[in-house]
Amino acid sequence: MKKINFLATDGVCLNGILYEVPTKTEDIILAVHGMASNCFKQRDEIIANVVNKEEIDYFCFNNRGSELVKYIQNNKGEKKLGGTSYENVLEGYEDIVGAILKLKELGYKNIYLQGHSLGCTKIVYTYHELKEEESNEILENVKGMILLSLIDIPTTLKIYLGNQFEKYLKLAEEKEKEGQLLALMPKEAFIHPICVKTFLNYARDNKEIDFANYGQDNELKKLNEIDMPLFMRWGNVKEMIVQEPDELVGMVSNAICNTQKDIAYIDGANHGYEGKEEIVAKQIIAFIKK
Numbered sequence: 199m200k201k202i203n204f205l206a207t208d209g210v211c212l213n214g215i216l217y218e219v220p221t222k223t224e225d226i227i228l229a230v231h232g233m234a235s236n237c238f239k240q241r242d243e244i245i246a247n248v249v250n251k252e253e254i255d256y257f258c259f260n261n262r263g264s265e266l267v268k269y270i271q272n273n274k275g276e277k278k279l280g281g282t283s284y285e286n287v288l289e290g291y292e293d294i295v296g297a298i299l300k301l302k303e304l305g306y307k308n309i310y311l312q313g314h315s316l317g318c319t320k321i322v323y324t325y326h327e328l329k330e331e332e333s334n335e336i337l338e339n340v341k342g343m344i345l346l347s348l349i350d351i352p353t354t355l356k357i358y359l360g361n362q363f364e365k366y367l368k369l370a371e372e373k374e375k376e377g378q379l380l381a382l383m384p385k386e387a388f389i390h391p392i393c394v395k396t397f398l399n400y401a402r403d404n405k406e407i408d409f410a411n412y413g414q415d416n417e418l419k420k421l422n423e424i425d426m427p428l429f430m431r432w433g434n435v436k437e438m439i440v441q442e443p444d445e446l447v448g449m450v451s452n453a454i455c456n457t458q459k460d461i462a463y464i465d466g467a468n469h470g471y472e473g474k475e476e477i478v479a480k481q482i483i484a485f486i487k488k
Contacts, residue, residue, distance in 0.1 A: 214259025232315030
């Protein structure tokens, strides 16, 4: 293990942990964590140790949305509020591309993007931005996409809030007009503290991230445009999905035309895959080898 410091493409200072195998390899998994998380999760450590045995390195890093609240700093020494409570999800693009560039600099040729929960959303968004920009010099090294518990954030939020959704959206918009974008929403408005700006990202200004709309858009257009090997998994215990896991897997499998897809759920796994990390790792290895 070694600590790696690097810069996001907009100059934000980031760091992560690189799990290396003894002999040099060109293969690596780049892991992007979810809400209020970090690169020190047991899940990452276990997956890293398993894939290392197959001569695959593993890099997990703290993006600007790690933890709940923190200061993020750029290479000019300027600070601003960050963390899950204050993040702009679309800025995950800057973090992920910065991480890819760092891994290319370290000599990795085959990079597999792995996301968990909100990390999946950031990866899919980043991929499509790179395609739109025709950044082939970056995409040529990305060999596959691993999505662990990609969830439909806008719909999940509406279901979570129920008939209170419009009430909190109206409150957020009132605070927006008052210039209070960094004010915190009432604690009942989200599963953890969240500022007005970030709440609006999920509840209203979600066009760029509302592509996992299971059941609403059975074409899953954005997921169908992924033209590289695609691995998707969910749990079936306290998972943050609307449908039953087998129903969701069936629907997604039927909708996605990718001939290199591997879509399933892991029986007994929760949203964080606690106690099922080795199973996840072994299935990821089989996907990469295939």
